[in-house]
Amino acid sequence: MKIVGVTKCPVGIAHTYLAAEKLDKAGKKLQHEIKVETQGAQGTENKLTDEEIAQADYVVIAADAAIEGKDRFVGKKVLEIPIKEVIRDAAAVINSLGNRSKVYEQTKTEEGTEKRGASGVSGGKGAMKQLMNGVSYMIPFVVVGGLFIAISISFGGTPTAKGMVINSEFWNRVSAIGSIGFNLMIPILAGFVAFAISGRAALAPAMISAMVANNKDILGTSAGTGFIGAILVGYMAGYLVKWMNTWKIPKSIRPVMPIFVIPILGTGIISAALIFVLGAPISWFMTALQNILNVLSKNSATAIPLGLLLGAMIGFDMGGPINKVAFLFGTASIVSGTPQIMGAVACAIPVPPLAMGLATLIDKKCFDDEEQAAGVPALLMGLIGISEGAIPFAASDPKRVIPSNIIGASIAGAIGMVLGITDAVPHGGPIVGFLGATNNLALFLLTIVIGSVITAVLTVFLKRRKVKA
Numbered sequence: 001m002k003i004v005g006v007t008k009c010p011v012g013i014a015h016t017y018l019a020a021e022k023l024d025k026a027g028k029k030l031q032h033e034i035k036v037e038t039q040g041a042q043g044t045e046n047k048l049t050d051e052e053i054a055q056a057d058y059v060v061i062a063a064d065a066a067i068e069g070k071d072r073f074v075g076k077k078v079l080e081i082p083i084k085e086v087i088r089d090a091a092a093v094i095n096s097l098g099n100r101s102k103v104y105e106q107t108k109t110e111e112g113t114e115k116r117g118a119s120g121v122s123g124g125k126g127a128m129k130q131l132m133n134g135v136s137y138m139i140p141f142v143v144v145g146g147l148f149i150a151i152s153i154s155f156g157g158t159p160t161a162k163g164m165v166i167n168s169e170f171w172n173r174v175s176a177i178g179s180i181g182f183n184l185m186i187p188i189l190a191g192f193v194a195f196a197i198s199g200r201a202a203l204a205p206a207m208i209s210a211m212v213a214n215n216k217d218i219l220g221t222s223a224g225t226g227f228i229g230a231i232l233v234g235y236m237a238g239y240l241v242k243w244m245n246t247w248k249i250p251k252s253i254r255p256v257m258p259i260f261v262i263p264i265l266g267t268g269i270i271s272a273a274l275i276f277v278l279g280a281p282i283s284w285f286m287t288a289l290q291n292i293l294n295v296l297s298k299n300s301a302t303a304i305p306l307g308l309l310l311g312a313m314i315g316f317d318m319g320g321p322i323n324k325v326a327f328l329f330g331t332a333s334i335v336s337g338t339p340q341i342m343g344a345v346a347c348a349i350p351v352p353p354l355a356m357g358l359a360t361l362i363d364k365k366c367f368d369d370e371e372q373a374a375g376v377p378a379l380l381m382g383l384i385g386i387s388e389g390a391i392p393f394a395a396s397d398p399k400r401v402i403p404s405n406i407i408g409a410s411i412a413g414a415i416g417m418v419l420g421i422t423d424a425v426p427h428g429g430p431i432v433g434f435l436g437a438t439n440n441l442a443l444f445l446l447t448i449v450i451g452s453v454i455t456a457v458l459t460v461f462l463k464r465r466k467v468k469a
Contacts, residue, residue, distance in 0.1 A: 003027055003094065004048050005036040005060035008067050009083050010136040010324075012041035014386045019062045019086040020046075026090035036060075039067055041140065048072070058097040059104075062086040064324075066133040066196035070104075077101040084317075088391045127235075134193035134234055135328065138185050139426055145181025146334060146424035148174055150437050182335055186210050186230045193234025198242040201258035205266030206237035212271045219279035226286040227332045232278070236270050290336045297340045303417035310341070311348035311413025311451075315405035318352050318387040318394060331426040339422035343438065346385070347416035347447045348409040349428025353389030354382030354448065355408055355455030356401070359463075362456060366463035371396060382452070385429025393459075400462040408455025415447045 005023050009015035020036040027034030037048045050072070053059070059073045061080040079093070079101040086093055156171025166172050190210035194202035210233045214224030225232075244262050253261070296302040313326035326345055333341030360367050360375030367375070374392045381389030394401040421444050425437040430445060438444040 001032045001057045001097075002055055003032050003034040003058050003060060003097070004052055004056040005034065005062065006039060006048070006067050007036060007083060007086070008039040008063040008065050008136070010065050010132045010139065012039070012136055014381070014384065015064075015083050015087065015388060016040040018386070018388065019083045019090075022086055022090035023060060023062070023094070026094055030091060030094055032094065039063075044068065058101050060086070060093065060097070062093075064129065064132050065136040066129055073104045076104055078104040084388065084391065087388050088395045130193050130196040130235070130238065131231065132324070133196035134189045134191070134231070135331075137192040138189040139331075141181045141185045141188055142331065142334060143181075143425045143427070145178045145185065146426075146437060147435060148178030148181065150178075150424040152178065154436050185335060186214050186227070189227065190230040190234040190237065193231060194238035194241065197235070197238025198245065201245070201262045202237045202241040202266070204263035205241065205270055206234050208267045209233045209237060209270040209274065213274050213279065213282075216283070218271075219275060219283060221280050221283040223283050223287050225274075225279060225282040226290075226336055228286060229274075229279075229282050232282070233270060233274070236273070237266055240266055240269065286336070290338065294338055297338055297417060297420075300418055304414045306341075307344045307414035307417030308410040309413075310344050311351075311410035311416075312406045314345060314348040314387065314413065315352055315407075315409030315455075316402065318390050318405070323387060327426070330423075334424060334426060339424055340417065340420055342423040342426065343421035343444075344413040344416040346423040346428035346432055346438070347421060347444065348413040348451065349385050349387055350382040350430065350448055351409040351412050351451040351455055352382075352387050352394075352405040353378040354452040355405065355459065356390045356393040357382060358452055358456040359393075359459045363460045363464070366460055367393075368396075383429055384431045385427050397463070397466075400466065401459060404455045404459040404462065407458060408451040408453075411454055412447050412451025415450060416444075419443050419447065421447060 005020070007016050007019040007023070009019070016038050017040060020038045023036050024034060035048060035052055036046065038045045053072055053076065056076065059076045059078040061067060061070075061073075061078060062083045062085070063080070064083050077097070079097055081093065152166055152171040152175035156166045156168040156174070158165050158167055166175055187207035187210045190213075191203045191207040194206035210230045212218050213229035213233050214226065216222060216224050219225075241262055244257070244265070249257065296306050310326045310330070313322050316322050327349075330342035330345035333339060357375045357377075357379030360372050360378075364372055371393060374389075378389040378393070390401070390405060394405065419440070422439045423432060423437055425432055425435070427437075430448060432438060433441045433444045
């Protein structure tokens with residue numbers, strides 16, 4: 001068979017390329033002709049040509065965010081799946097193409113709206129993909145903002161009774177640059193959620209309205225609406241613009257719709273809704289949520305359960321939907337002023353892959369040749385905070401590996417909360433500590449080691465019992 005594919009993860013770094021590599025290796029092993037395009041943080045690489053698409057028997061779209069250029073595959077047999085499924089077993093995905101792929105149908109009306117046919121290639125996870133599309137564009141801004149602020153505090157901060165104060169003019173400027181990254185996060189998140197729904201015409205209404213949603217002076221509230229407001233605005237703008245595109249209007253007006261009418265009307269309608277109806281309750285909810293998180297994270301009696309829960313969610317499906325909920329919760333905490341939530345998440349993220357790699361070194365007899373070969377890559381992925389490095393082990397022995405991952409990751413999360421470890425960037429693993437994003441590198445690494453060792457030892461113990469049985 002001739003197969004083409006596209007991979008894209010929300011961050012656009014590791015998972016995008018890992019999935020492409022898995023597909024490429026599995027395709028060649030099964031003696032198929034395959035080419036995979038990656039849409040990562042560096043842009044589109046290994047781009048598919050029109051001729052390659054035309055000749056392909058099947059198209060595999062492994063993505064957790066909206067891909068670019070999907071209309072290229074109209075009329076082709078397409079299988080659209082979460083990226084985790086490819087990472088777990090790419091060969092099984094390829095072997096299932098005949099049964100699972102469906103013809104992708106798409107038509108464009110005169111007004112430029114997009115309608116999917118009965119094939120339902122987009123599946124029932126459209127809302128999550130739209131959200132993850134916004135997250136994928138947002139994350140670099142949070143990373144830059146968090147690192148610049150963390151570096152400025154580390155090198156220019158002075159501890160006082162009121163906390164860390166930056167007295168240096170240079171480091172104050174560095175911190176200000178970081179703040180710009182955080183400020184841009186809100187409109188970028190909203191804009192690209194809307195973009196995934198109805199295209200670029202939705203960018204201006206979503207981005208401007210998101211800024212309105214986080215300006216307490218315009219809203220007339222005590223605080224902005226935070227990331228929840230940005231997400232809500234993204235969906236509102238996306239579906240509002242999608243509806244506007246269905247209007248029956250004279251041909252003479254159509255050219256100015258996306259650059260004049262839609263941006264002005266969209267921004268006016270959503271901003272009015274925020275100012276007169278939605279802004280106050282969302283602002284109240286965000287303030288209450290931040291206060292609750294502050295109380296939970298600072299009280300040891302509640303910090304431990306919170307850390308256990310976040311860690312368990314991270315360890316349960318290693319990059320899957322439950323993992324992503326905890327990750328997004330942690331990411332939001334950075335901007336809302338409770339970075340210790342992200343600190344707990346960051347402690348738990350590398351535990352599954354590091355533990356699996358460590359377990360293969362503790363007792364090779366418990367693992368087959370393929371798992372032993374995956375041990376070193378799992379260790380490397382753990383060091384840079386990629387939970388998916390543990391997926392091959394969980395797939396081959398879920399009854400023993402997944403419970404072990406949950407226990408070790410939850411313990412790491414709880415210890416992280418108790419120790420008050422913070423993380424200024426939306427990522428995990430030792431790498432963020434070495435980049436200066438955490439408040440205490442030694443305790444951060446110690447927490448990861450404890451969680452990883454517990455998971456590794458428990459995994460080996462359970463596997464040894466299996467062998468004896």
